[in-house]
Amino acid sequence: MVKKLFIVGLILLIPGIWTLFQALSIGPASWALDQSLFWGTPIVNFVFWIGLAHAGTFLSAILLILEVRFQKRISLVAELSTIAAILVASIFPLIHLGIVSRFYFLIPFFNERNIFANFSSPLIWDFVAIFVYLCISIFYIVTHLLSLKHASLLKTRKVLAWILFPLVLWVHTIVSLDFAVTTNNLWQGAYFPIYFILGALFSGLALVVFLLEVQKRRVRKIEELLIAASWLLFVFWIWEFFQKGVWHFEVVFFGFVIVQLLWIPVLRKQKAFRLFVSFSVLISMWLERYVLIIPLDIEWLPVDYGWFALGIGLFLSVFFGLYLLIQKHNPLVFYVSAEESNEKYSRKVLWGILAGAVVFALLYFALNYPLDTSVPLMNWIPVLFPLFSLFAGLSFFALGVYSVVPKKQFFLVSGLLVLILGGAFGAFYAGGDTNLGVESKIISVERVSKNNRPVKDLWASRCASCHGLKGEGNRKFIYEFYPEIQDLTLERLNSQGEDSLTQVVLKGRAFMNPFEGRVSEPEARALIRYMYQLAEEKE
Amino acid sequence: MLISKRTFIKSFGALLGGLLLFGCRKQGEKSLSRVRPVSIPDIKKQIKEAMKNQKPLDSLVAIPVPSSLKAFPNATNRFGMAIDLDLCDGCGECVLACNLENNIPLVNEYQASKNNYMHWIELRDQIPVTCFHCGDAPCEKVCPTGAAVHSPDGVSAMVYARCAGTRFCGVNCPIKIRKFNYVDALDEGLQFISNPEVPVREQGVIEKCSLCLHRIQNARLKAKTIGKEFLGENVTTACAEACPKGAILFGNWLDPNSLLYKKARGRGVYTLSSIAPFDPSVVYFKGVR
């Protein structure tokens, strides 16, 4: 079953990759958008997949903290699903960008590089939160795998679970703020953070039901959680109706009515039925995001359909690919329950690292705040908290791994990482200037010569009134000029040369006006070349 | 399984590679062949089409005359415009002037069929609507890269080189007047360059009314060279210049000698109801107060 699904994933990736390249080469025009709908299906899929990434952490980290027993047997599957889902989710905002290569503008680095991350924008918070969530989720699962051999890592796992607990809720809260802070009154709502978290957990639980079913396992408690979440969400839908008067029957039907059928024991025993419910929940949650983000009827383009192939294909191939990889090394790993230990960090280490993390976050704040004091203090917290978590998580992780892996290996890997990160840091610090250069301000020569359109337009708008569209000279004006415009011939042009003619355009001569300031030097040159071309055509 | 793992992986890899190449192929060929120089009649045609399918307009509400910006309380300039609805008859001359002044590209047939034009000024129910240059602009608040910023002069500006195209500003604009460059107009042959002073926007960035920033800057430069403080004299926007009825006024809300300031006296000042909370710099005049 696992292998089959892996192959299904790979096959789905074929249309998926096609979609990806279609989207990247054509840009946002390739999916359904217009001048009043700027966020389309990629954002729907992003919110959906990032929601799926929640159940993993919820089932493994939060229940570890709450000391719920059934968590132990399913934690690894759950953690793996988180990693795969975040990877899928993080592609969509990248594709969504108008200019994908400028994605790094969204990294809130210091302003030295003349890129000005706006700390009031929820997208910046999003970027930081998701990045940190991905990092710590990876630390968490690596610690889990290592702890199977080294019991001393169990305490690291517990600490990381504590760090992940608020962080996972943070991520979807921030995603909800992307909508809640806008001026669109269908998206406004101070209740959105909790509403979104519930939706995320709900869809994530449904996914885990499916993944466990693949392993031929079943955890009744998760089905109960599913029912509980469906009721809570139902109440939120009622509240949304009170607030905005919108009610989506299809969402409620798939997400609430069908889930209630789980109460019937006969149906609940059927594997097929449980799968049906889990898919129904996933459909409902996808639709919920869809009707929220795209409230009008739009006509889908092929790429809009392609996202499904891309998302599902990538998820299945990453999840089951990693699954097979891990299983190869340790065939029983998915069936043993995670161990517990009561070992704890010493107070000194614990508080030391936490204090370090606070100092790190405050330092970041102190270095960035003076550069733009217009941002309210409240808006900094969504950036500072993930940074705090990152520092703490990384420290605990490094400390734990250091104690179990061979020193040489550890220093090699961490040295490499420091080198890469340092390089990236330096590159950011040094470059990426967004001050407008002359080239980007005005059409450059290369741009002009690629096809002749722009320079033709320039000639038509600036020069043709006197020189004529084909360089033949405008009869009406010509009598008034002294000296007259000479006939446009190659000989005449060659006798003066490109450089001096460019100067004529820029500096002017007799009745020929100076164009300096109105056309740039490269444009003047391009115009002269165009005159050569016109002369050639004449002969 | 019918096929061995190795052959499967091989054929899969080949297929992927093929698709990769297919996806990366140049999309331009087809469009280049049908390139035809853009002419002013083309622009006029699209303006006419846009005017035929006008979007609805929010209701108008009265607001006080714009005063100092909250973010720049000490600034001496706050440029803005007023559109006199008693004079305006919705002829659309301002749209054409704006198109030519700011090198606004045409749109392809697909976008045109969906009534999506790049025009910075739109007529909605016969009333010209453009960016209102809100003093407390919602678009600027959510732009993650600082591409949408407010100048101390009260212009809500766009730094195209900083725009990554997240389109959050467009989403957050209550009147959806911001325009996104879905295609590379230059390559598609949709660009009419009539004014080299205004940069041509690349594919993937948002654009909108700049209050003819280049004209303001030129005038400021002139004032600087003769050592005068610049308060927005001797400059006007292209739309104001072109309006046959003189219904559009450009000026400085903080300068008592500005024509705009004087004309506002006694007039009813209005804006769209969805814009009213954001302290707009561009307003409508209608009736008397």
Added chain:
Amino acid sequence: MTPLINALACLLALLPASFLWTSPRSIARYGISQALILLCFMLFTFFTGDMEDPMMEFYPLKMWAFCLCVSTLTLTKKRTFFMTLAQGLWFWIVFFGSLSLAYRGEPVNNLSMILLFFGMIGVQFFKQNPKEISLGILIYWVGIWMLF
């Protein structure tokens, strides 16, 4: 929302708090009872509150969090832990709700958030709770509810 209705809401939220965790139930039934309580709060807000006021958008959620906070006083096991969590939920709702409302120009009440945050830290110091301290904490929460 008038102080009187605010006080009424406080009483309504206190009502289910005492018997929330008494009888053992399955997760699904717990979920349903939470949902129904939340629904009651929403109906209460809808019929007594001014729905034009954006502050009402998360009012029932605040009632719910307040109710959960108070209900932790009845717990016998892991009380401090759940007290922290419940206050965290309350803090979460108020903080992010206010953050989104701030973008719409609503005033932000920092003091209530600071008090809740210190409440979260504060309960760590009362590992064994005598009756008096429970009462003190209850008064602290009711104070936050009534004054902000």
